[in-house]
Amino acid sequence: MPIYEYQCKICGKITSALIFKSHEESQVKCHACKSNDLKRVLSRVVLHQTESQRLSEFDTKTPRDDSFYKDSRNVGLWAKKRAKELGADLGPEFDNVVEKARTGKILDDI
Numbered sequence: 195m196p197i198y199e200y201q202c203k204i205c206g207k208i209t210s211a212l213i214f215k216s217h218e219e220s221q222v223k224c225h226a227c228k229s230n231d232l233k234r235v236l237s238r239v240v241l242h243q244t245e246s247q248r249l250s251e252f253d254t255k256t257p258r259d260d261s262f263y264k265d266s267r268n269v270g271l272w273a274k275k276r277a278k279e280l281g282a283d284l285g286p287e288f289d290n291v292v293e294k295a296r297t298g299k300i301l302d303d304i
């Protein structure tokens with residue numbers, strides 16, 4: 195039986211639903227706010243971790259292979275985590291740099 199996960203476009207919460215027939219998909223409602231404006235997501239674990247979840251699960255002592263950094267969302271995670279562990283505040287400028295690195299825009303500045 196397929197269990198799909200849906201992300202609410204209104205509040206961002208994930209709702210899981212058992213779908214037997216495709217028309218039932220349109221009846222899925224957000225468990226949190228009852229909106230039916232949802233989009234199906236592939237997997238909460240892989241694709242819909244929030245950055246704070248990624249940060250809390252990220253272990254800076256574990257070596258990462260290349261595939262980890264091919265996921266652009268992981269770019270900058272190490273630096274952020276280390277900064278957090280050291281109690282350093284990198285400030286909003288650092289977020290901008292990370293965002294540029296993730297989107298590839300950092301190359302525009304060089």
Ligand SMILES: [Zn+2]
Pocket residue numbers: 202203204205206207224225226227228229
């Ligand atoms: Zn909602």
